[in-house]
Amino acid sequence: MAHAHTHKVKRYSGIKDWLTTVDHKKIGILYLIAGGFFFLVGGLEALLIRIQLWKPMNDFVSADTFNELLTMHGTTMIFLAAMPMLFALMNAVVPLQIGARDVAFPFVNSLGFWTFLFGGILLNVSWFAGGAPDAGWTAYAPLAGTTYSGDHGVDYYVLGLQIAGIGTLIGGINFLVTIINMRAPGMTFMRMPLFTWTAFITSALILFAFPALAVGLAALMFDRLFDGNFFDPSGGGNAVLWEHIFWIFGHPEVYILILPAFGVISEVISTFSRKRLFGYSSMVFATILIGFLGFMVWAHHMFTTGLGPVANALFSIATMLIAVPTGIKIFNWLFTMWGGSIKFTTANLFAVGFIPTFVMGGVTGVMLAAAPADFQYHDSYFVVAHFHYVIVGGLILGIFAGLHYWWPKMFGRVLNETLGKLTFWTFFIGFHLTFFIQHFLGLLGMPRRIWTYLDGLGFNEMNMISTIGAVLMGFGTIFFLLNIVTTSFKPKNASGDPWEDGRTLEWTIPSPPPEYNFAQTPLVRGYDAYWKEKMEGHSGMTPAEPIGPIHMPSPSILPFFMGLGLFIAGIGFMYAQDWGNLFDGFKLGYAIGIAGLLILFLCMFLRSVYDDHGFHIEEEEILRDKGGKA
Amino acid sequence: MASNHTATEENAKRHKVEGPKKHIIAFIFSILLTFIAFATVISGEINKDFIYIILIGLAILQVFVQMAFWMHMKDRGHTFAIIGILTGVFIASTCVIMAEYWAWW
Amino acid sequence: MSAHSHADGQLPHEPEKATLEGRNKVLGFWLFLGGETVLFGTLFSAFLALRHQVLDGPPAHELFSLPLVALATALLLTSSLTSVFAVYALHTHRVKALIGWLIVTVVLGLGFLGLEIYEFYHYVHEGHGFTTSAFSTSFYTLVGFHGAHVAFGILWISLIIAQLMKKGLTVVTAPKVYVAGMYWHFIDVVWVFIFTVVYLMGKVV
Numbered sequence: 001m002a003h004a005h006t007h008k009v010k011r012y013s014g015i016k017d018w019l020t021t022v023d024h025k026k027i028g029i030l031y032l033i034a035g036g037f038f039f040l041v042g043g044l045e046a047l048l049i050r051i052q053l054w055k056p057m058n059d060f061v062s063a064d065t066f067n068e069l070l071t072m073h074g075t076t077m078i079f080l081a082a083m084p085m086l087f088a089l090m091n092a093v094v095p096l097q098i099g100a101r102d103v104a105f106p107f108v109n110s111l112g113f114w115t116f117l118f119g120g121i122l123l124n125v126s127w128f129a130g131g132a133p134d135a136g137w138t139a140y141a142p143l144a145g146t147t148y149s150g151d152h153g154v155d156y157y158v159l160g161l162q163i164a165g166i167g168t169l170i171g172g173i174n175f176l177v178t179i180i181n182m183r184a185p186g187m188t189f190m191r192m193p194l195f196t197w198t199a200f201i202t203s204a205l206i207l208f209a210f211p212a213l214a215v216g217l218a219a220l221m222f223d224r225l226f227d228g229n230f231f232d233p234s235g236g237g238n239a240v241l242w243e244h245i246f247w248i249f250g251h252p253e254v255y256i257l258i259l260p261a262f263g264v265i266s267e268v269i270s271t272f273s274r275k276r277l278f279g280y281s282s283m284v285f286a287t288i289l290i291g292f293l294g295f296m297v298w299a300h301h302m303f304t305t306g307l308g309p310v311a312n313a314l315f316s317i318a319t320m321l322i323a324v325p326t327g328i329k330i331f332n333w334l335f336t337m338w339g340g341s342i343k344f345t346t347a348n349l350f351a352v353g354f355i356p357t358f359v360m361g362g363v364t365g366v367m368l369a370a371a372p373a374d375f376q377y378h379d380s381y382f383v384v385a386h387f388h389y390v391i392v393g394g395l396i397l398g399i400f401a402g403l404h405y406w407w408p409k410m411f412g413r414v415l416n417e418t419l420g421k422l423t424f425w426t427f428f429i430g431f432h433l434t435f436f437i438q439h440f441l442g443l444l445g446m447p448r449r450i451w452t453y454l455d456g457l458g459f460n461e462m463n464m465i466s467t468i469g470a471v472l473m474g475f476g477t478i479f480f481l482l483n484i485v486t487t488s489f490k491p492k493n494a495s496g497d498p499w500e501d502g503r504t505l506e507w508t509i510p511s512p513p514p515e516y517n518f519a520q521t522p523l524v525r526g527y528d529a530y531w532k533e534k535m536e537g538h539s540g541m542t543p544a545e546p547i548g549p550i551h552m553p554s555p556s557i558l559p560f561f562m563g564l565g566l567f568i569a570g571i572g573f574m575y576a577q578d579w580g581n582l583f584d585g586f587k588l589g590y591a592i593g594i595a596g597l598l599i600l601f602l603c604m605f606l607r608s609v610y611d612d613h614g615f616h617i618e619e620e621e622i623l624r625d626k627g628g629k630a
Numbered sequence: 631m632a633s634n635h636t637a638t639e640e641n642a643k644r645h646k647v648e649g650p651k652k653h654i655i656a657f658i659f660s661i662l663l664t665f666i667a668f669a670t671v672i673s674g675e676i677n678k679d680f681i682y683i684i685l686i687g688l689a690i691l692q693v694f695v696q697m698a699f700w701m702h703m704k705d706r707g708h709t710f711a712i713i714g715i716l717t718g719v720f721i722a723s724t725c726v727i728m729a730e731y732w733a734w735w
Numbered sequence: 736m737s738a739h740s741h742a743d744g745q746l747p748h749e750p751e752k753a754t755l756e757g758r759n760k761v762l763g764f765w766l767f768l769g770g771e772t773v774l775f776g777t778l779f780s781a782f783l784a785l786r787h788q789v790l791d792g793p794p795a796h797e798l799f800s801l802p803l804v805a806l807a808t809a810l811l812l813t814s815s816l817t818s819v820f821a822v823y824a825l826h827t828h829r830v831k832a833l834i835g836w837l838i839v840t841v842v843l844g845l846g847f848l849g850l851e852i853y854e855f856y857h858y859v860h861e862g863h864g865f866t867t868s869a870f871s872t873s874f875y876t877l878v879g880f881h882g883a884h885v886a887f888g889i890l891w892i893s894l895i896i897a898q899l900m901k902k903g904l905t906v907v908t909a910p911k912v913y914v915a916g917m918y919w920h921f922i923d924v925v926w927v928f929i930f931t932v933v934y935l936m937g938k939v940v
Contacts, residue, residue: 236788714769722776729780
């Protein structure tokens with residue numbers, strides 16, 4: 001109706017803009033900043049771990065602190081660094097790749113970010129509140145129960161992850177609906193870029209894996225805060241049940257992490273080989289298959305628990321099966337490069353470096369999948385080496401490739417190539433130095449999660465080498481930060497297609513894109529939509545609609561307060577036993593907890609009652625943008 | 631949308647004729663299945679394992695009826711809804727299998 | 736393209752799917768229910784794994800009373816039917832009938848919730864507290880999660896009733912009604928498994 005057009009355009013600027021934004025591109029940047037920050041925190045924790053282990057009988061940190069560092073390094077890197085950085089790339093790129101103006105639920109997108117951030121902050125507040133969680137990132141019962149972890153450390157783990165997990169879950173639903181419902185005309189499923197495909201499957205895994213974690217964490221919370229008996233054998237509980245629930249979530253989680261990296265690698269290799277991705281449909285098929293099998297293999301983390309030969313054999317075979325679709329992917333990347341005119345930009349260096357590194361992680365994975373052999377490797381540094389090869393060598397190299405590749409699209413500036421190559425070589429060499437040697441440490445019998453070790457066991461030199469490698473990785477990260485800072489002072493002059501070989505829709509629009517992404521929704525005529533137009537001699541996409549006013553969602557501060565409310569509720573319930581009574585028989589902590597939840601519900605109420613009419617960006621403004629930036 | 635207004639109205643009319651009847655039949659069916667389940671347990675005559683199978687079978691049947699008729703899952707345009715729910719059911723079943731076979735050792 | 740072009744009474748047959756926002760909401764909610772299925776599946780699996788660990792507390796077959804469960808089941812099942820009628824009224828654009836059926840649904844839901852609170856209160860007095868055993872903890876968690884879903888649904892549908900009274904039936908309010916109806920059916924479906932697995936299977940000795 002007429003009033004929708006005359007609505008006053010609410011556009012904030014500065015800090016207010018960042019707190020209220022529902023624009024997927026800005027939320028992507030927020031995810032990148034927050035995830036990058038937690039990546040540095042987790043990296044610092046890793047360096048402290050390596051410094052403690054660089055020589056035998058070291059006492060750089062106490063054993064208790066070491067346990068905290070170890071737990072927080074794992075938890076932070078998985079939940080607060082890796083996942084948000086993936087969400088950063090997904091937010092920045094997926095809507096552009098499918099030709100959409102925004103995600104399906106812009107408000108929910110913002111809510112997902114703020115709940116993740118407040119959950120992450122809650123988890124890290126523990127450092128300043130008497131001790132971080134120290135039961136390992138897997139928080140196995142009964143160690144994580146009140147009997148052995150009496151302080152609030154694990155409470156922070158339980159509540160922080162619960163809150164951050166809510167954010168991740170709704171983010172996953174958002175991307176699923178976006179990809180199903182918001183594709184541009186002609187963008188069929190089998191024409192979607194592979195990064196979008198992997199984002200799609202990853203979101204599906206999030207949707208079906210995170211509820212299991214939510215239940216596990218809630219059960220552990222009930223055990224710890226309200227004396228429940230889920231995992232406490234003295235109350236009839238079952239400690240192995242926690243392991244099952246955790247890994248039913250936890251194994252899909254590692255595929256949630258790695259699949260988008262596969263997507264990034266596919267895009268980068270294809271672009272810089274100037275070739276169509278080899279075996280596109282088999283890539284899609286392999287992605288789906290990996291996602292499916294990811295749910296069928298959780299017990300391979302528990303071979304030594306004593307599930308019996310039948311279960312072990314079953315899970316062993318299922319695990320080895322995953323090597324098949326993964327192998328398909330590896331060969332497809334190799335064949336994509338075969339005969340291509342390859343440009344070794346920084347992004348492509350990371351992508352090409354990824355391939356052999358990931359293969360090594362995959363091979364040790366198949367070794368670990370053999371149940372009888374696993375009894376030897378289990379809980380040794382061999383396992384540590386394996387999962388760092390897949391997570392750092394797979395995921396982090398993938399994220400670096402993606403960041404260098406899409407940086408101009410996100411920020412309008414191309415990162416410096418010299419510094420970028422320096423980043424790659426220091427990080428890549430540092431990585432292999434740190435973790436390759438750990439395979440042998442594990443085979444020699446060094447247990448994981450150990451605070452220190454005796455002299456004369458033959459561990460000394462290898463640990464020293466590993467620590468040197470970790471420092472080198474630290475330098476690689478510093479070079480990357482340096483690159484970001486120096487680039488941010490350069491003029492914002494990246495063209496729409498800065499690599500000149502862009503194949504997908506995000507390269508058809510300016511860098512960074514205008515608020516509405518596409519002035520006119522493009523008509524997609526095939527896979528690699530932009531490349532197809534280029535090959536037929538067109539300068540851009542055929543529009544699927546005339547230029548007209550574009551409807552945009554209003555910014556909102558509510559998601560921020562909803563995250564804050566959950567944060568307050570978490571703190572309140574956690575300290576209810578310590579803070580005494582507000583009045584007779586009613587604890588102050590519960591009052592604070594309920595107040596936090598009321599903030600949450602009030603925001604939900606306001607969101608439901610007041611309709612979001614949004615606003616329109618008028619034709620003149622779009623034409624002005626087009627004239628200015630074309 | 632407004633142009634095919636008459637078509638939608640006709641559609642609504644057709645819906646009106648057959649709509650609530652189907653839902654009431656589904657309701658009676660649900661009540662019946664629930665009744666059989668309760669009666670089986672109360673009679674207490676049958677072997678335990680067999681009762682479990684009957685009860686689970688009745689529950690699955692009832693859920694199927696309710697999802698098809700009340701949640702409109704048999705209607706067109708529910709492809710992704712069905713995929714979503716079925717995947718959820720599949721993964722929930724693996725959890726249940728875990729609890730029945732591998733939680734205790 | 737504007738979300739408001741239908742606001743003046745010219746509603747299409749399925750107003751919840753008239754706008755892209757509405758279609759997104761319905762699909763997103765379906766997927767959310769897929770996730771909820773895993774959530775309840777995990778709760779069920781925890782209960783199944785722990786249901787024989789009663790320790791000193793009363794065992795399931797002594798504790799549960801089937802008439803109470805039958806009554807609760809009847810209430811929830813009927814409320815599911817009335818919410819179907821509400822969605823039917825939505826599709827035929829009868830706002831008054833829609834509001835009426837939603838109110839009946841909420842009242843039946845409140846009845847169910849009241850029975851459950853009475854039931855829990857009764858069990859605690861029988862020596863079946865939250866901390867008694869792994870059986871009791873997992874029982875209260877599973878049934879309590881379901882009860883919390885019912886309570887949230889009651890608040891949510893009440894809020895929607897108020898909005899329908901104030902704003903009428905539009906392409907903005909229609910998806911809300913539809914999605915809340917799906918949620919309510921889902922709660923009912925979960926209850927079918929709860930009365931089967933928890934109560935009836937608990938009664939079989």
